[in-house]
Amino acid sequence: MSVAFRRDSDEEHKEPRPELPIPVGPNLVTPRGLALIEAKAAEREAALADLVAAGGGEEAIEAIRRELRYWHVRRATAQVTAPPADPEEAGFGSRVTYKQAGETRTVDIVGDDEADPAAGRIAFTAPLARALIGAGVGDKVDFAGRPEALKLVAVAPIPED
Incomplete structure (x- = not known):
């Protein structure tokens, strides 16, 4: 054949x-x-x-x-990676509370594999995290093409579970 x-x-x-x-x-x-x-x-x-x-x-x-x-x-x-040395500055390992359009939200900035947006844990590579990193309490930061869209209310290290 x-x-x-x-x-x-x-x-x-x-x-x-x-x-x-x-x-x-x-x-x-x-x-x-x-x-x-x-x-x-x-x-x-x-x-x-x-x-x-x-x-x-x-x-x-x-x-x-x-x-x-x-x-x-x-x-x-x-x-x-440890949280930032300055406890008032958002960075990797920080729990950040911010206001956006009158709503207050809290997120933890974590690694890629630990990220779970539904649980409030976002990867440090996410656009929201990149906007927050380096900002301090009271700062307003640009996000999603909007100037001063987010206002940081509180920053603290993520509590250990």
């Missing part, structure tokens, strides 16, 4: 899955963020061991290994 009529297996045409994207720049973390990274790595290691012991499929095992590589890189590159 001619090779032209042979059916190749699906495996021969699979594209390799790319690695999980690593955020650009330094991997700044709070102590809580480092603990979260370590917990995620341990969780994925345990899941991999369970899946291998249960004779899981190669595709599922590779998916967990992919995640595990991400968390190992994040743990290896983590830089635990």
Whole structure:
């Protein structure tokens, strides 16, 4: 039979899955963020061991290994960073309370892997965090194309959980 009529297996045409994207720049973390990274790595290691012991499929095992590589890189590159020396200045590791359009909001400025906007934790690389970093209590800062859109009300280190 001619090779032209042979059916190749699906495996021969699979594209390799790319690695999980690593955020650009330094991997700044709070102590809580480092603990979260370590917990995620341990969780994925345990899941991999369970899946291998249960004779899981190669595709599922590779998916967990992919995640595990991400968390190992994040743990290896983590830089635990203290809040700013000036407690009145917003920076990495700060809890910032600000007013925007008459509403008062509070956010914690944290690392990329620890960010959870719904819980009030934003990455230091987020536009809002970049607008707040370096500002002090009483300062008005530009945000989202609006001059003096935010007014800082309070700045403090993030309390340790």
